[in-house]
Amino acid sequence: MQCSGCSGIQKVTDTITNPTAREIYKREFRDNEQVYNNWQAAYQTALTDSTTVSLPYVEKGKFSTDINEVYTYDITLEEGEVLIAEVIKDSSTQRVFIEVLGSDTTKPEKAEINRTQIKYIPDATGTYKVIIQPEIAADTPFTISIYKRPQYSFPVAGKGNADVGSFWGMERDGGKRRHEGIDIFAKKGTPVVAATDGFITYTGERGLGGKQVWLRDGMFGKSLYYAHLDSIAVQGSATVKTGDTLGFVGNTGNARFTPPHLHFGIYTGRGAVNPLPFVFKTNKPEASGFTFNYTALQLKTKATANLRQGPSTSFNTIGQLTANDTIQLLGQHHDWLHIITRNGKKAFLHKSLAREIK
Numbered sequence: 161m162q163c164s165g166c167s168g169i170q171k172v173t174d175t176i177t178n179p180t181a182r183e184i185y186k187r188e189f190r191d192n193e194q195v196y197n198n199w200q201a202a203y204q205t206a207l208t209d210s211t212t213v214s215l216p217y218v219e220k221g222k223f224s225t226d227i228n229e230v231y232t233y234d235i236t237l238e239e240g241e242v243l244i245a246e247v248i249k250d251s252s253t254q255r256v257f258i259e260v261l262g263s264d265t266t267k268p269e270k271a272e273i274n275r276t277q278i279k280y281i282p283d284a285t286g287t288y289k290v291i292i293q294p295e296i297a298a299d300t301p302f303t304i305s306i307y308k309r310p311q312y313s314f315p316v317a318g319k320g321n322a323d324v325g326s327f328w329g330m331e332r333d334g335g336k337r338r339h340e341g342i343d344i345f346a347k348k349g350t351p352v353v354a355a356t357d358g359f360i361t362y363t364g365e366r367g368l369g370g371k372q373v374w375l376r377d378g379m380f381g382k383s384l385y386y387a388h389l390d391s392i393a394v395q396g397s398a399t400v401k402t403g404d405t406l407g408f409v410g411n412t413g414n415a416r417f418t419p420p421h422l423h424f425g426i427y428t429g430r431g432a433v434n435p436l437p438f439v440f441k442t443n444k445p446e447a448s449g450f451t452f453n454y455t456a457l458q459l460k461t462k463a464t465a466n467l468r469q470g471p472s473t474s475f476n477t478i479g480q481l482t483a484n485d486t487i488q489l490l491g492q493h494h495d496w497l498h499i500i501t502r503n504g505k506k507a508f509l510h511k512s513l514a515r516e517i518k
């Protein structure tokens with residue numbers, strides 16, 4: 161018998177127990193738990209996968225009803241970057257789970273179901289794992305894109321990555337101190353702009369930095385330091401929006417005898433951090449560079465084939481297959497195939513080493 165009030169009861173319970181997206185999904189399989197358990201077991205196994213990609217990364221392929229496929233990618237993120245993982249499918253009704261894991265693999269940092277995109281801001285530099293698992297019996301072509309964006313926008317108007325002339329950690333004063341920021345070179349008078357929304361905590365002229373502006377990105381947030389300005393265009397305590405002019409590039413303070421530049425620094429509760437990942441401009445990966453036109457997802461090796469940890473010869477060889485071995489195709493990244501061996505090992509293989517089974 162249907163219980164008309166049950167869905168209401170379930171919602172009330174959910175607000176108390178806060179179930180994961182997977183636990184909610186499991187309810188759809190009350191009458192067929194084995195199907196769900198197999199799918200969840202594939203996920204648990206995949207937590208130990210170690211295929212690695214460098215970003216930006218794009219992969220095309222087809223989710224198949226024949227296997228419980230799970231896509232995992234080890235990636236490196238730096239504090240200041242925003243990770244974006246996106247799955248575009250031909251079928252908009254078929255769902256996909258996208259998760260990001262930190263060092264604690266029992267707890268997804270962020271999990272999404274039934275969205276096409278996940279955004280994740282790491283709080284420390286390190287290795288993370290992106291996991292993408294289509295729902296049970298999904299059957300649709302897909303494009304996976306994994307890439308990074310900077311958390312802030314670039315702090316000098318009209319300038320970009322190539323104008324950064326001096327980096328974090330370089331020696332200063334003959335090695336007595338380290339450079340606690342980056343220098344962005346531009347003509348005197350070029351506007352420096354708010355890299356994020358926030359409020360001004362200090363403007364004035366003092367010390368090595370000369371004319372300077374301090375911008376805070378939230379009440380307990382990070383402080384952004386703009387130094388060596390020729391002149392200042394904001395008042396202390398002003399609220400600013402991203403892109404607002406804060407002042408103009410100059411060479412005041414200890415930059416008197418160097419070409420005009422903005423010294424840009426970021427300070428957290430733990431001290432200065434490298435500001436470059438916060439503002440380094442990036443591109444979304446280009447998906448038009450190759451086509452996925454495999455019809456069958458079972459392939460055979462043409463010859464002895466090296467398996468790689470990632471999609472290029474610069475990644476470690478993690479195994480080898482002999483000729484005529486059967487492999488399962490997960491997807492394709494340019495000339496590299498993302499595959500599973502008969503033993504369940506995931507790896508990348510150059511496409512010239514595999515053929516379709518006729």
Ligand SMILES: [Zn+2]
Pocket residue numbers: 326339341342343422423424
């Ligand atoms: Zn500097």
